[in-house]
Amino acid sequence: KAGVTQTPRYLIKTRGQQVTLSCSPISGHRSVSWYQQTPGQGLQFLFEYFSETQRNKGNFPGRFSGRQFSNSRSEMNVSTLELGDSALYLCASSGEQDGYTFGSGTRLTVV
């Protein structure tokens, strides 16, 4: 079966702009979670959605938001971008009996 698909793979944005990242989970998986990876902070949890509801949220400012659609696809949005938002953003999908399967990530560079 197809894996987790994240688009786009690479993004370059200017400070102050906003960005939307997309994640399509494995078919049948209803849970989608997002992680930010930076060299300084490592992997940090952003949020998790299940059946269109946010079930859990990490310790990030309100500029970071997300949503999940009825087909389980998820988007995350970052508004008013800062240089420190430059990171690899990883999405994972999981089913009831499965572990977490990650996508290839979106590498965001803020200039």
Next chain:
Amino acid sequence: AQKVTQAQTEISVVEKEDVTLDCVYETRDTTYYLFWYKQPPSGELVFLIRRNSFDEQNEISGRYSWNFQKSTSSFNFTITASQVVDSAVYFCALSGPDSNYQLIWGAGTKLIIKP
């Protein structure tokens, strides 16, 4: 609070050597899950294993093996007869009710296999 410690920042070995990556965890949960992921330079996190807290049997998958010991809160990963393709960053992670099932990550161990 939950915590995962990977004390080895970087390990470098020559091909065909065996290498063990250490992972020590902290949790108050009695039910929890432990994971290992591999991250090659491409960035994708590749799932290697999930182990629940009630299953302390060691696992072997080809050249990979895992040693789970609740008594020492450790979940170590061994690669036997390492190969250059094993070069990557390896992450240990933990999830459970205390973290509302989000993954709590170690800092990762960068493994370099020299030819």
